[in-house]
Amino acid sequence: MRIEGTLSKWNDDRGFGFITPAQGGQEIFVHISTFPKDGVRPTLGEKLTFEIETDKNGKKRAKNLFCPERPTAKRPPTAPSVPSRRPASYHRTERPGFFARVIPLLVVVGLVAYGYSEYTRRAAPLTASSAKPEIQTPPQTYTCDGRTHCSQMTSCAEAKFFLRNCPNVQMDGNNDGVPCEQQWCTSPFAK
Incomplete structure (x- = not known):
């Protein structure tokens, strides 16, 4: 029921x-x-x-x-199968011959070799001419002249020189090797 x-x-x-x-x-x-x-x-x-x-x-x-509210799915009628008219000797899985497989491979290898030779021929002069000379800044000469505090320095490089080379300086309060951290050497990239 x-x-x-x-x-x-x-x-x-x-x-x-x-x-x-x-x-x-x-x-x-x-x-x-x-x-x-x-x-x-x-x-x-x-x-x-x-x-x-x-x-x-x-x-x-x-x-x-x-489920009476669902539409019933109607499938389109299938066409009767048509017999194949191909000869019995026809095979779909025939593989191409040896030369038909090797020739495209040789063409690809040749193109890659040519492209590589052109790349190296053009890249070699570019690397020689594109080498830029290093810009050297003349070394700044600082001398130990009795300054001992950060307020007396004019740059981070000067403060580092004084910390490394001069006696009795008072520029590295936390003894981490970086002088004048609050005034001159505030960033890790400061020079």
Whole structure:
């Protein structure tokens, strides 16, 4: 006997839900495998008709499920198969001959070799001419002239010279080797 009902609960992750019969009564278990294989996922509130079966544990479940509101998928009629008119000696899997496989490979290798030789011929003069001479700054000459504090310096380089070479300087309060950190040598790239 077919019963009408509505899909009232559905767990899409686990593939099951419950149908509330239209006449009332307890909800009926339904599994995804009983739905038509039409590619449409079950939706809450969907009208269904089904039959009831009892499983081996004595629980009721839906079977022979039909979804009257879903459109029925009509497949186009298939054309009758036409016999092949190819000769019996024709084989689709014929492989090309040895030369038909080797010649394209030789062409590719030749193009790569030519391209590499042109690249190295053109790149060699560029590397020789593109080498830029290093810009050398004349070394600044500082002398230990009795200055000992950061406020007396004019640059980070001068403060570093005094810290390395002059006695009794008071420019490295935390003894990390970087002088005048709050005034001149504030960035790690300061010179």
